[in-house]
Amino acid sequence: MPVVQVHLKAGRTVDEKRQLVTRITDALVDVCDSNRDRVHVIIDEVTEESWGRGGKLLSEQDGAPPGTS
Amino acid sequence: MPVVQVHLKAGRTVDEKRQLVTRITDALVDVCDSNRDRVHVIIDEVTEESWGRGGKLLSEQDGAPPGTS
Amino acid sequence: MPVVQVHLKAGRTVDEKRQLVTRITDALVDVCDSNRDRVHVIIDEVTEESWGRGGKLLSEQDGAPPGTS
Amino acid sequence: MPVVQVHLKAGRTVDEKRQLVTRITDALVDVCDSNRDRVHVIIDEVTEESWGRGGKLLSEQDGAPPGTS
Amino acid sequence: MPVVQVHLKAGRTVDEKRQLVTRITDALVDVCDSNRDRVHVIIDEVTEESWGRGGKLLSEQDGAPPGTS
Amino acid sequence: MPVVQVHLKAGRTVDEKRQLVTRITDALVDVCDSNRDRVHVIIDEVTEESWGRGGKLLSEQDGAPPGTS
Numbered sequence: 001m002p003v004v005q006v007h008l009k010a011g012r013t014v015d016e017k018r019q020l021v022t023r024i025t026d027a028l029v030d031v032c033d034s035n036r037d038r039v040h041v042i043i044d045e046v047t048e049e050s051w052g053r054g055g056k057l058l059s060e061q062d063g064a065p066p067g068t069s
Numbered sequence: 070m071p072v073v074q075v076h077l078k079a080g081r082t083v084d085e086k087r088q089l090v091t092r093i094t095d096a097l098v099d100v101c102d103s104n105r106d107r108v109h110v111i112i113d114e115v116t117e118e119s120w121g122r123g124g125k126l127l128s129e130q131d132g133a134p135p136g137t138s
Numbered sequence: 139m140p141v142v143q144v145h146l147k148a149g150r151t152v153d154e155k156r157q158l159v160t161r162i163t164d165a166l167v168d169v170c171d172s173n174r175d176r177v178h179v180i181i182d183e184v185t186e187e188s189w190g191r192g193g194k195l196l197s198e199q200d201g202a203p204p205g206t207s
Numbered sequence: 208m209p210v211v212q213v214h215l216k217a218g219r220t221v222d223e224k225r226q227l228v229t230r231i232t233d234a235l236v237d238v239c240d241s242n243r244d245r246v247h248v249i250i251d252e253v254t255e256e257s258w259g260r261g262g263k264l265l266s267e268q269d270g271a272p273p274g275t276s
Numbered sequence: 277m278p279v280v281q282v283h284l285k286a287g288r289t290v291d292e293k294r295q296l297v298t299r300i301t302d303a304l305v306d307v308c309d310s311n312r313d314r315v316h317v318i319i320d321e322v323t324e325e326s327w328g329r330g331g332k333l334l335s336e337q338d339g340a341p342p343g344t345s
Numbered sequence: 346m347p348v349v350q351v352h353l354k355a356g357r358t359v360d361e362k363r364q365l366v367t368r369i370t371d372a373l374v375d376v377c378d379s380n381r382d383r384v385h386v387i388i389d390e391v392t393e394e395s396w397g398r399g400g401k402l403l404s405e406q407d408g409a410p411p412g413t414s
Contacts, residue, residue, distance in 0.1 A: 001329065003141050003178060003283040004300075005076075007212075007249055008308065014118050016307050018129070021121030023303035024280075029124075031295045032288060038329075040141060040178070041121040042076055044113075044251075049221050052228030052248035053277065053314075055236075060225070070191065072348050072385060073162075074214075076141040081170065083256050087267070088169045090259030093142075096161035098262075100154050101146065107191075109348060109385070110259040111214055113251075122139065122176075143283075145350075145387055152325050156336070159328030167331075179328040180283055182320075182389075187359050190366030190386040193374075198363070208398065210279050210316060211369075214348040219377060226376045231349075234368035238361050239353065245398075247279060247316070260346065260383075281352075290394050294405070297397030305400075317397040318352055320389075 002028050003040045009058065010045035017043055071097050072109045078127065079114035086112055140166050141178045147196065148183035155181055209235050210247045216265065217252035224250055278304050279316045285334065286321035293319055347373050348385045354403065355390035362388055 004024055012020075021041045028034040048059035073093055081089075090110045097103040117128035142162055150158075159179045166172040186197035211231055219227075228248045235241040255266035280300055288296075297317045304310040324335035349369055357365075366386045373379040393404035 001178075001285055001327070001334070003180070005281045005283075006304075007279040007281075008304075009277055012308065014126070014128075017118060017121075018126055019307045020303055021126060022124050023307065024300055025121065025124035027296055027299035027303070028282075031292050031299065032284065037123040039121075039123065040139075042115055042141070043119040043121075044115075045119070046249055046251075049224060050250040050252070051277070052224075052232065052246075052250075054244040054246065055229050055232035057221070057225055057228055058277070059221075070147055070189070070196070070385075072145040072387070074143045074145075075166075076143075077166075077170065078139055083264070083266075085169050086256060086259075087264055089165055090264055091262050092165035092169065093162055094259065094262035096158055096165070097144075100157045100161065101150060106261040108259075108261065109346075111253055111348070112257040112259075113253075114257070120139070127139070152333070152335075155325060155328075156333055159333060160331050163328065163331035175330040177328075177330065180322055181326040181328075182322075183326070184387055184389075187362060188388040188390070190362075190370065190384075190388075192382040192384065193367050193370035195359070195363055195366055197359075208316075208354055208396070208403070210318070210352040212350045212352075213373075214350075215377065216346055223376050227372055230372035230376065231369055234365055234372070235351075235353075238364045238368065239357065247277075249279070258346070265346070290402070290404075293394060293397075294402055297402055298400050301397065301400035313399040315397075315399065318391055319395040319397075320391075321395070 001038050002032065002034050003042070005042045005044060007044050007046055009051065010047050012043070012045065070107050071101070071103055072111070074111045074113060076113050076115055078120065079116050081112070081114065139176050140170065140172050141180070143180045143182060145182050145184055147189065148185050150181070150183065208245050209239070209241055210249070212249045212251060214251050214253055216258065217254050219250070219252065277314050278308070278310055279318070281318045281320060283320050283322055285327065286323050288319070288321065346383050347377065347379050348387070350387045350389060352389050352391055354396065355392050357388070357390065
């Protein structure tokens with residue numbers, strides 16, 4: 001029955017979304033014995049101008065190194 | 070005072086949104102005696118590539134028959 | 139397929155929740171031709187100390203008249 | 208650690224978003240002693256056709272005067 | 277950077293929540309190359325009287341067989 | 346018109362909530378010229394057993410120093 005909402009930085013490929021949905025669904029089925037057919041995963045992509053962390057927009061963070069997405 | 074958020078598959082017309090807003094608002098006014106002017110309904114349309122059910126993206130579900138939207 | 143989240147002031151009875159769920163589901167089935175069995179409605183009750191409007195907590199609003207819930 | 212989601216009518220400039228993020232983050236750091244670096248603010252812009260108030264879409268409200276956004 | 281919100285039927289143990297958090301975080305790190313330390317997972321447990329499916333509260337669904345949670 | 350939802354670690358006092366509501370509302374009025382009376386702020390307190398960061402529940406993070414809430 002679970003409903004999962006994922007907020008992510010925009011720019012994921014369809015294949016990445018497909019993998020995310022599968023793995024998050026698997027987790028709920030395995031851990032909570034959820035009915036697979038009733039697990040919903042909604043991916044909400046957010047642009048860097050609409051997401052702030054530490055008081056700054058992501059688009060204005062200082063030199064983000066790899067692996068900080 | 071209620072705030073309602075509706076996640077829907079993308080592709081609704083303005084008229085469908087108008088009807089949804091009216092009927093959901095009516096429900097809250099009738100059932101909960103909410104102040105009509107303070108009922109908010111936010112419709113969030115989600116593409117088929119960003120919604121998973123049963124571990125698969127909606128865009129990849131097997132032959133969805135009519136009435137499964 | 140829709141998922142609806144309703145934020146309401148705490149204190150609804152089970153019967154009020156039942157009516158809300160039925161009427162919101164009906165709206166989605168009638169207006170959007172949604173598959174009834176796949177409509178989810180999640181009711182999230184919020185206390186008056188955790189909801190602000192107009193810069194004040196609901197618990198501290200000036201003399202709220204009837205019908206302002 | 209806080210995560211803040213802001214639903215706003217679409218049409219904000221990047222500068223307005225930047226100011227919102229800064230001020231909301233400041234509020235959480237000052238009031239709750241939150242770790243600044245861990246405050247997330249996600250801005251979700253909603254079109255006037257997808258937001259209802261008082262049973263009507265924002266795009267169809269009667270003559271909205273200034274300051275009603 | 278992702279923020280994940282999971283709506284679940286109430287009644288999970290701490291161990292189940294721990295496993296869910298780990299597996300959902302792993303999925304985001306593996307699939308999206310997210311910075312592990314910045315992945316947030318918020319679990320929101322919902323009672324059966326506050327969740328409707330198919331127009332009925334979960335507390336009033338007809339004989340739910342095992343594996344339908 | 347804005348609707349703000351704040352996810353916070355549980356344990357805030359009413360006075361902290363009052364201050365948060367006031368300051369977040371002020372930010373929206375000042376930055377976006379929002380109608381003060383229509384700004385909603387909903388505070389959703391989350392227990393340490395229901396919030397994960399970095400793949401671990403907050404209740405199990407290693408020695409959190411001051412200012413990490």
